[in-house]
Amino acid sequence: MLKKIFKYRGKRIRYSSRKLMTVYQFVLFIPVLIAICYFVGYKQVYSLVSSGETDWKLFILPAVLFLSVSVVANLLILLLKRVSIIRDGFFARVEQRQILAKMVIDNGYYNREQSKTSDGKTKEKIKFPKIYYRKRKETFEVVFETKGSKFQDKFLTIGGFLETALTADMIKKVDEKGFVIYELRANVFNKRISIREMVADKGKVQLMKGLYWHFDKDPHLLLGGGTGGGKTFTLLSLIYALVRVADIEICDPKRSDLMALGKLPLFEGKVHSGKDMVMCLKNAVSEMNDRFEEMNTSAKYKMGKNYAYYGLKPKFIVIDEFAAWMAELSNDFKTAGEVEEYLTQIVLKARQCGIFLIVAMQRPDGEFIKTALRDNFMFRMSVGRLSETGNWMIFGDENKNKNFKFVEKVDGEVVYGRGYVAKGGDVASELYSPFVPSDFDFIEEFLKISDELGYERIAEAEVQKLSKTIEKTFDREALSINDEESKEKAFLEELSQKY
Ligand SMILES: Nc1ncnc2c1ncn2[C@@H]1O[C@H](COP(=O)(O)OP(=O)(O)OP(=O)(O)O)[C@@H](O)[C@H]1O
Structure with a gap:
């Protein structure tokens, strides 16, 4: 019974998912940023400033260090994400979620909601229909809520579109009460x-x-x-x-x-x-x-x-x-x-x-x-x-x-x-x-x-x-x-x- 009430369908695709890869880039960079802030910012720059140092040349080395470590760390994170995508790892799935969000935006499968802010202005909010992404052992599922929404007809026939958008192969389509579930398999070439x-x-x-x-x-x-x-x-x-x-x-x-x-x-x-x-x-x-x-x-x-x-x-x-x-x-x-x-x-x-x-x-x-x-x-x-x-x-x-x-x-x-x-x-x-x-x-x-x-x-x-x-x-x-x-x-x- 509980399973029926709380059925886990996967990670929800939201408007914010369109920038997932950038968010992860930043999240992975945070520890590096903390480390350089401590070792370069606090240990070097701060101690120079607190000792009353005014010679600007002494600040060049910490600045170069700060910039170069940041650039190298970001390049390494990009490389890590690329390798993970090629190997069908964690970032392959993050990228798929981002592609789904972009697909929704580019094709206009969303609703606009207007609300009033405290200062009386009207604010527009983009609201995605319920779309979920779920990883399975060798495959993944994309679940669309139908329930008579204005995108229902589109979602019922979106299988071929998903195959192309996600460079994946559809292996099953299941109609469930209020939902349609597409099961897809990506990176089949790697399984050769x-x-x-x-x-x-x-x-x-x-x-x-x-x-x-x-x-x-x-x-x-x-x-x-x-x-x-x-x-x-x-x-x-x-x-x-x-x-x-x-x-x-x-x-x-x-x-x-x-x-x-x-x-x-x-x-x-x-x-x-x-x-x-x-x-x-x-x-x-x-x-x-x-x-x-x-x-x-x-x-x-x-x-x-x-x-x-x-x-x-x-x-x-x-x-x-x-x-x-x-x-x-x-x-x-x-x-x-x-x-x-x-x-x-x-x-x-x-x-x-x-x-x-x-x-x-x-x-x-x-x-x-x-x-x-x-x-x-x-x-x-x-x-x-x-x-x-x-x-x-x-x-x-x-x-x-x-x-x-x-x-x-x-x-x-x-x-x-x-x-x-x-x-x-x-x-x-x-x-x-x-x-x-x-x-x-x-x-x-x-x-x-x-x-x-x-x-x-x-x-x-x-x-x-x-x-x-x-x-x-x-x-x-x-x-x-x-x-x-x-x-x-x-x-x-x-x-x-x-x-
Ligand atoms: N699994 C494979 N691995 C590597 N190369 C392949 C593979 N399958 C086909 N090829 C390449 O494609 C060529 C044609 O393949 P094949 O002879 O099996 O085609 P076919 O469909 O039987 O063609 P036909 O009907 O003309 O006999 C092969 O000579 C080979 O170079």
């Missing part, structure tokens, strides 16, 4: 991890600091994104992290970057293209049935337990450029029907026995992936530039009002692999896929994993050749594809540009 930090176990894989794909809870991943946005690198990163703990099958209809992996012993016979991809899905369905059989007849059978309990390894089927593949099959109804059938079975049933799909495409158009099938991908990601419709197709109706941004540069540097992420049905939040440094050679790294897992080594010349196929400058010729395949590849390339 390097590919080498990606950790996976039998139930989850890390994507950013504090962000995991719990594939056993939110099965099947749908990844969308425009050309060159970082889809292939995201897929490769996921494969890199998961291959230590899972079986991976790869379908690459474009026969591009991922095809090269098939030449490594670690993925021998596990990288598919053409008709082989249909077989891969068919085999996954029969493996699913076998796994269920094994689980149900196990001596330690327990209702509701999943693959991990029975000691089974998770298995991932990675399909790149899915829409282009389906477009290619648009005249081959039989095969297209077969693919759809296998995918539906896996999507609907395979979670418990540990078989998961990771499907990537430019955008999940209903023409190529049925909405009912798409809705069962419980984890969604996008990287790179995507149209409004593309985002809506990936993240669904829940995100129709989300302000999806395309960010090309962060701190002046071009950024790759930026996009959004959401569990099915949630508001999408900003994502930076794990960073792949320029000295990271996927082939070399997969060979290291091969060694760890006891696979045979391949010749150095072959390693060199393969490394080139997954370089930052796509050298697709190195894949040694014959003429007939080249034609088909060009056709698929064309389709994947479109879809």
